[in-house]
Amino acid sequence: MEPKETTSQSDASTSGAAPAPVPAPVLPQDVQHGAGVEAPPTYEEVMGSNQSSVIEGQPELPPLAYIDIMPRFLNAGNMRANIAPVFQKFSDIMQGANLWLQANPGLECWKCETVERKVDKGPYIDLESMKIHKSTYGFNVYVLGLRMWLTRKQNNSPPQQLGLQNVVPATKEVEIQAYQYHDMCHNPQMYYLAQRRVTDVITTFEGLASTIDTLNEDLKKSPLQGSVLNIETANIKYSGFATDRDPEKTSFVELGANRMGMFRRNCQIIRIFYVLGAPKYEEIHMQDIVPEIVRQSGLVGSAVFEPFSGAILKAQMWLQQQSGIKVVNIETRDVRSHENIVKLETTVNSDSTDDFDGSIWSCKYVKMLRIFYVKSPEMTSYASTKLTSRLFPPLRLGVKTFETMSQTMARIAAWHSVTRLPIFGVETVHYPFVDNNNIGFNPERSDYSTSKHTGMTLVTAIRLYFPTFYEEPPRHLLPPTLDWLTQGEGRGTPVCSIL
Template sequence: MEPKQTSQPDASTSVAPPAPVLPQGVEAPPSYEEVMGSNQSSVIEGQPEVPPLAYIDIMPRILNAGNMHANIAPVFQKFSDIMQGANLWLQANPGLQCWKCETVERKVDKGPYIDLDSMKIHQSTYGFNVYVLGLRMWLTRKQSNSPPQQLGLKNVVPATKEVELQAYQYGNMFHTPQMHYWTRRRATDIITTFEGLARTIDRLNEDLKKSPLQGSIINIETANIKYSGFTTDRDPEKTSFVELGASRTGLFRRNCQIIRIFYVLGEPKHEEIHMKDVVPDIVRQSGLVGSAVFEPFSASLLKAQMWLQQQSGVKIVNIETRDVRSHENIINLETTVNSDSTDDFDGTFWACKYVKILRIFYVKSPEMPSYASTKLTSRLFPPLRLGIKKFETMSQTMMRIAAWLSVTRLPIFGVETVHYPFIDNDNIGFNPERSDHYTTKHMGRTMVTAIRLYFPTYYEEPPRHLLPPTIDWLTQGEGRGTSICSIL
């Protein structure tokens, strides 16, 4: 399915009816065309039955096209405008309900144009890169004749704080026949950073006691707000950002994690929010022989299952994987992974190591039974690889997911969009079991998008003949242009 951009009707070919007269002081609600940006969905109009799991991506409308060739970025709608479009779409599709929401990131190509179907994205080190944030709604069939859902959103931005950094300034190298050494003096720098996630959630729960959400939570996520330099402007309504490559302001970038709470409008549930991070264990510390080695993703999933089985009186509202910065000290042979941090630095001129953690959001819910019998499992659906750097589209991947769910009929416990760095010598294009990856200085990278489903029970793969056919990209796809190449 090709992504489409909504457009305004042509006034020269049609005559609009007169606008209704509204009471004084009452504003007309926005129309569908005014708030609905480019969008793409796996819901096909007129299909006899909705698949077990579907989705729609809604991007913000372009307000000003800018000039990408002249490094002038386009201007987009606010994130709250996307939510208005989502609610109008739900009203127009009363047989579906939103099960989960995600913030999705797309690259803006020259035009400007947003490719909603691509399952890979190239992050360039140098050049003018524009990214846009949109909304992904995961949809399921509605089981009742209740009115269409209407969603609310609460953004939570970590508070700022000042910290002192101790640094050493080196200079005045002295030379003797016996040794070289540097004299040094200690300096103190004060920078503005942000409070961690744990403290942010504590503040959030205190605020919710005074002003509860007007509805019930369906999903909580951590989303990245990206910007450059030492500014602290982290507007959660902002839907686009620019990376200026090797220019002065693009030498280092900052990512601030904010919390987004999606809820269904209704009576307040007075839900208390909590979070659990599952960090992979280090199986070998960093040192002179090499970097730290972490346990695979499957080990983290098993730890999450063991934690979950000990919980009662809570409701799991989201499971997500997050890439968290890892810091290694080869002198002290220590490796730290601070998953609580909401302030991460990245740059062009140094390498960074990231570790993939599992983050579980849950709310206190006395009505919920124990999870003691829950066997948390997952199934990753990577896009089918068709060539060296060519993959099938999101639409094609969703068709395979729908077919797999129709055969297995498994209850879905969670779903997420996850990104992996492209690895050429891996058969599917990346290693889903590896918990860490690097960014290399002076080099860009290609990220591959996949869909991960979580289930509350063990499962077996269905027979291949019941599923859509797949191909071996080396022999049946584009291959490598030679019959003697192989994947190790």
């Protein structure tokens, strides 16, 4: 009998207890029609807005294909009145993904990603846009969806079905040192303040390393009902000091116009996507590669980090020393860095799952690589793997306009049809928009800063990873590009004339 899909969530705060499973969505093969069993939801009832590079009747699947599935609107709200819409749960998206895989039995998923989109007034989700503008003091609504990277199935096995387990870091209380200032004197001739050192207690979350340790102990008692497809870290965003981190939540609001909107908090959770089947009892691990600091912060300026290509080289050297593991995901993460000008040092805590930012102060982030892997005796060694990557930014068409996701994927397909490189990994990555850069951002810069009282525009790009070195193909074999300053909607393009 084919195992049913299980979708579950665990909270590492229940140390020593197995994760409590969430009821699995009913799949068509589980329904006995006429036996009094409730019929499964229809495709239209489950699937929200979606977009795919898979075209019906296409003679051959592109070497890299995808589908984006967003949660369905349950209540449109009223965004003009600052009332956010309500969306389906994340498990409903997974249910829609499994129905889609059943309807397309010739395809299978080889990676899942949580993707973030901004909700426009309407409400409306633009699945083609390759940029996101985050307003500082506006009413910002964001939605989380699922991106499945697809490949052609090589056999006649039954349709692939996926499960999901969410892992939420446990809460903990920590003491912090603070200062309280009091006006000690009422004498108008004396204006001085006295300070008193106090200890405050705040609630925060366990780090990723301890969360994974607890997860592996739980998996010994309650293993995944299948084999790991890939693992990722995803952000659950909310405002204030609340600790309610619901991994099923697919939307969040940033209210920049009020005090709580100026203070934002992100919690990293772990999502494990797996292919339903017999348990494989896989042990999960993680390796972070943080770019090195080539100059510490000080009076002469902020800290300087090595180029991002340096982190990829370090990941390659680490990978070549590994054996008995299987890499299931490589992802880029933006991690807060903290600079101490007095001590002339900079710290980057990639293990933290509790991140703060806001519109009333500046923050600095560092792009690092995170590698998820499972222990696998089937993989003997990665000694011959020459890990490389290629970033595909959307073509810049104007001052703040870029080509669509479909157009970017078409250029990736054309590039890959020439190189025929084996793909080791793929990810969606965001960069802060830089106006004076030809492509709109600097892909080699490992760090970036946010400015207080200032919004931000992010540009979306696709990064591919390969297990070998490669050379760029001749330009005449690829689709033509343009110089946006002279051929596109650049600053020199005349828009009107005075008679």
